[in-house]
Amino acid sequence: MTELEQYIKSYFGVVDNDDLQNIVSLFKLTTIKKGDFLLKTGNRCEKLSFVQSGLLRMFVITEDKEVTQWISTKGYFTTDLSSLVFETPSRWTIQALVDSNLYTITKDDxxxxxxxxxxxHELEKLFxxxxFTILEDRIFSHLSMTAEERYHFFFENNRELFNQVPLQFIASMLGMTPETFSRIRKKQIL
Amino acid sequence: MTELEQYIKSYFGVVDNDDLQNIVSLFKLTTIKKGDFLLKTGNRCEKLSFVQSGLLRMFVITEDKEVTQWISTKGYFTTDLSSLVFETPSRWTIQALVDSNLYTITKDDxxxxxxxxxxxHELEKLFxxxxFTILEDRIFSHLSMTAEERYHFFFENNRELFNQVPLQFIASMLGMTPETFSRIRKKQIL
DNA sequence: TCTTGCTCTTGACAAAAATCAAGAAATTAC
DNA sequence: GTAATTTCTTGATTTTTGTCAAGAGCAAGA
Structure with a gap:
């Protein structure tokens, strides 16, 4: 079984083999170079990708700063779901932080x-x-936790990421400045 | 066409009439009294409801405070989606803020x-x-806006709510204390 | 009507987090 | 290997937000 087949199974649950083959056959292994863009704010999102290896950052540039919404690592998907499904302009820009391999499906497929x-549709709905639940939890973290608590929580669940991407992106994703992030970090080490 | 039929159409898009009747027939008009609970944290969520009239608050009590995640008004649905779909213990408590009428479907139905x-499944997925997109935007608001900006943004889009529910709940939902909320409010009036 | 609770506001103060500025450390590019 | 960039850290300071405590305003119920 290929890695993609395993992903599909683990994300979408039990699928019979014919269905699995049908699904898998529509995804193509693609590569994206460090710094290249998978999607830019304002454009239509034309594909959905699962990360086979590498790192992609989803962000948007506002008047006064750049906001990182999410970093997709191995096993995660990356797309502007709303733009893909409703064909609206994409809100996010998605850029590769390192050379990455993706299983990509075009919008048509x-x-x-x-x-x-x-x-x-049912499997995808469950997915x-x-x-949706992950986002609810993330909102809850902003309603109930301090920056330091959010840091800990994220660190415990994503240790690897901390030596793979610029920390300022993680800081932004957690809703704090790089300075605050750095100070919380210092406390941890002492 | 009943109100529920209109909701279904507007939320789930065009549905042919037989399908619409099938869907609508499974929802029952139920009532819930002010203060009563539709769901309590830790229990299985056994139903999905659309608010026909009234107000329901989704919240959770943590060690040191009560956090309001969302207030459902006319036209919104209310449930713990994750608990309903995956049959896990509910994270949220849902309580009626006033006597409310709901179109409710049981888990079995x-x-x-x-x-x-x-x-x-396809229609529901789109819904x-x-x-999901609304939650993404809400997260973005916490990553990029101050309490005051979140207040304005929410106020512009939900003016009615401000004289229907205790303001402390809105404050919590926006991730600030009642005192901060009150001070921002004062600024606005002057 | 008069309590009795809530809810909201206000002030004084404390804590958390942002900003600004400078410099160190690490990476990348030549 | 060295210079150039980028990223990270640190300190000083300001701003924002939270905490605590008290009181005002309202509304529901005896």
């Missing part, structure tokens, strides 16, 4: 899955509910 | 819709993507 695999 | 209306 994405729209076809439903007819090839009847169960797809999106899981993502 | 909810699970049946897919077989009665094949297109259901959840819209909710």
């Amino acid at each position: 994405y729209k076809k899955i439903g007819s090839l695999v009847p169960k797809w 999106i509910v899981r993502c | 909810y699970k049946k819709i897919g077989s009665l209306v094949p297109k259901w 959840i993507v819209r909710c």
Whole structure:
């Protein structure tokens, strides 16, 4: 079983083998070089990608700063879901932080899955509910935790990321400045 | 066309009439009295409700405070989606802030819709993507805005709510204390 | 009507986090 | 290997937000 097949199974649950093959066949292994853009704010999002290896950052530049919304690591998907599904202009820019390999499906093929695999919409729905829940938890963290608590929580669950990406991006993703992040970090080490 | 039919149409898009009837028939009009609980943290969520009239607050009590995650007004749905779908213990408590009327579907019936209306999973997926997008925007607001900016943004889009519910709940939902909320408010009036 | 609770506001103060500025450390590019 | 960039840290200071405590305003109920 390929890595993609395993992902699909673990994200979308049990799928029979024909369906799995149908799904997998629509994803193509693509590469993206460090610094290149998978998507830019304002454009239509034309694809959905699972990260096979590498790192991608989803962010947006506002008048006065750059805001990192999420960093996708191995096993995560990356896309502007709303733009992909509703064909609206993308809110996010997605850029590769390092050379990365992605399993990518085009919008056209994405729209076809439903007819090839009847169960797809249901599986995908469950997958999106899981993502929805993660976002709910993230909102909760902003309603109930201090910057320091958010730092700890994230650190415990994503240690590896801390020596793979510029820390300022993690700081932004957690809703604090690089300075505050650095000071919290210092406390930890002492 | 009943109000519920209109909701379904506006949330889930165009549905043919048979499907619409099938869906609508599974929702029952229920009432809930001010102060009563639709769901309590730790319990299984056994239903999904659309608010026909009234107000419901989704919150959780932590060691040191009570956190309001969302207030559902007319037209919104209310449930612990994750608990409903995955049958995990509910994270949220949902309580009626005033006597409310709800269109409610039980978990059993909810699970049946897919077989009665094949297109259901796809429609529901689109609906959840819209909710997902709203949560993304909310996270963005915490990454990029001050308490005052969040206040303005929310106020502009939800003026009515400000004289219908205790302001402390809105404060919590926006991630600030009642005191900060009150001070921002004062500034606005002057 | 008069309590009794809530809820909201206000002030004084404390804590948390942001900003600004400078310099160190690490990476990348030549 | 060295210079040039970028990233990270640190200190000083300001701003924002939270905490605590008291009181005002309202509303529901006896």
